[in-house]
Amino acid sequence: MPKIDDIATQAKDSASKLGIKKFDIYGSTVDENSVQVDQGEPKQVKASNRSSVIVRVWNDENTVGVTSTTDVNQEGLELALKTAYEASFFGAKEHVPDFSPEASIPIEDSSENKTAQAPVSQLIDKLIHAEKELLDAHPAIKGVPYNGLSQRDLDRFYLNSDDAVRTESRSYASIYLYSKTEEEGKKPRSAGAFRISHSLDDLDIPGCLKEAAQKTISHLNYEKVKSGKYRVVFSPEAFLSLLGAFSNLFNAQSILDKQSLSTAESLGTSIASPLLCVADDARHPDNVTATTFDGEGTPTRRVELITNGTLSNFLHSVGTAKRMNQKPTGHGNIGAKVTVSPHFYHVYPGVAAEQEYSLETAENVIFIDDLQALHAGVQALQGSFSLPFDGWMINKGERISIESATVAGDFLELLKSIIFLEKEAELTPGGICPRVWVEELSITGE
Template sequence: MNPTEITTQISKAANLLNIDKWDYGASFSNDYSVQVDRGAAKQLKASQKQVITLRVWNKDNLVGITTTSDLSETGIKKALRQANIASEFGNKNEFTDFSPLAKDPIHVKEVDKKNPLGIKKLLKILREAESKLIDSHEAIKSIPYNGLSESFYERIYANSDGAFRNYSKSQAAIYLYARAEEQDKKPRSSGSVKLGYGVEDIDIESCIKEAAKKTIAHLDYSSIKTDKYLICLSPEAFLTLMNAFSSIFNARSIIDGVSLSDKNSIGELISIPALNIYDDGLNDKNISSAPFDGEGTPTKKLMLINKGKLENFLHSESTAKIFNTIPTGHAGLGSKVSVSPDWLVIEKSNECSNLNKFLVHTNYQGDFVYIEELNAIHAGVKASQGSFSLPFEGWLYRNGEKRSIESATVAGDIKYLLKNIINIENEKELTTSGISPHVWINELSITGDE
């Protein structure tokens, strides 16, 4: 069925069941993925998914929710009936409604439609990539983590008040994570990820070269002394931290009491004035952009930190009502609606007079630690407390020369980190999770093997 037919069928079934108020979000996808191990097929997947999440409001305006993959007339009626029964157990302390922006115009990015390559072609491409990466250096013995995938999907939102919207798109990804081994040395690993709207959009050769270069560079390693160091965070590492502590901007987290912010934090200076952070889900560089969220609210650019001050929170319909504002387009769809950022963009504001502009990672001759990638985010971040302790991949720079760090952990507090930024470099870089420049921190604690 096409989106209009699905909406019509749900509407008819709701009328038969005397359900006046409902909405739904639907997702349909065809997914293909492959993994290899030394040329042999390790895992091949092809799946077709269809999922509809239905919400029903009863006469007391309580919400019930259910999910189904059965799109037959019987299946939809059963799902509506179950959601109606579930509504009797709805949350009486917080009332959810339709987003007031669910009928506003949306911006759907025009992208050339891609066609599936299929499992056989994906397997052939990944085998060749694995072989080239292994052959790129004698120390690279295997590519233990790898994958090539393509996905074609459609998203729909509609409600009984007449809101209706949908979009379709494709996305492809490759990741190559190499393992290098030398005699009397510990194995070293690193990798690369590339995204595109289709496999033909991905520069696979650059993925191979980047994975090889990073892995080989880490072969010359040494331990690091436990101490406090001047820190340079790569764009990827800084975005990782900001996403890990996105509860600072999250209205749902504030209501649930698990955020460092509170309802009165808007306008508070939480960083140095040189920092701007905004969420820009519709950015042209964002492969995964979506024109609306789970409640049908249009996606938009939203300033979160402006010249160091907290300017906005991320809102769903229900949190916006509590905060007496409007939804921001960051909601999921569920019994308890979640809120999350789309795609963060970090930049230097025009309030940057106190920055140390001589700190540029490509030519600074002093001693510092360069953090390339942070790991174990879910285990090492306590977002409600603001603390983190994370293993990382990185480099120790001394007198302009760099050496890979064998193993170490960086620890600190996000409030301290944001207030102790001493430079934000001019050049911004595109990553898979957003855009950011390199960011320098006055000092953070590094725990090493010495």
């Protein structure tokens, strides 16, 4: 991709030539290579370089047209601007998007954070070695059917006709390992682990290996669970996946579209146990994929969503903030329609719990490690869920894997039933969170 300054100059020249006074452009390019292996041999090697540019143009009637392109040379930009300008005359006349009032505010930590990519041969060697160690961890582990090691360079930019220019560059490396067992007379059992870091050298491959092996082995001895009401402990990843499934709670666009469990009047009301605090923090120090600005050029920031059980803020784009008389929060994604989405959740304890709990001493609790089928088992507008899960029945520190079960409940009731958040938080792909204890949920066994 050409340099951002060159793109800005070319865009302005093309806009002037076409008589366009107001426009903005958001773009990104991803340079990625990844490998998969199977029984000690490379299974798949992929390399890709993907670019995406979205152009918005406003006409004199202040309606907007949007188009996308992958071509950011002079001719490509001119064609995109022309197409968007022509489309602008068919644009919506209500709630027309506008530039972010914060698009030109300086961002301190927007410096480039890139590392050199390692050769693909090194990726293959590391993944083959990891697969072998996982297969050797226990005789019952017969395969690692899902695995991958990848590295990615990401460049993003935003510019507009009011001379706002933003750019950032990041590098990431990630690995996932998902192993499967085979034992005579027993059902296959499986488990996985994932790690992400800024570079391949910093990637915690041994930790990923250890977690995948321990989880898989712990599921070998399994039993049925009786259906009933149980005290439930969510792993950090499981709780964040459920929180993400009901993110319409905080999404201002969903609220305005009447597709949310919240309303504009919900701010300041109690929606959860006072033990719970939730923030969205794109620039959290532990967030490897931190981003400093959104698709509209608004700087990202920490937004407190639930404070001691009280709904304290919504996530906004420029348009939703204007309609709800708030400030944009840096969560807008531009396209044919501007959407709103979270970045990185930070869940932490609020008011001190009356009693602390521990998996080492708890009796007959269900520990849910991984929730499945969220696309099918969540009724986001009703607040209900019924989801299969991987987990264990825990009794005084002893873990017995659950053969097959589902957990069901109402999400808002779940939030109010939280009785404890452990002190130690864990980093997951979706955020940072401790284990979360819930007083009671319905568990259905076979």
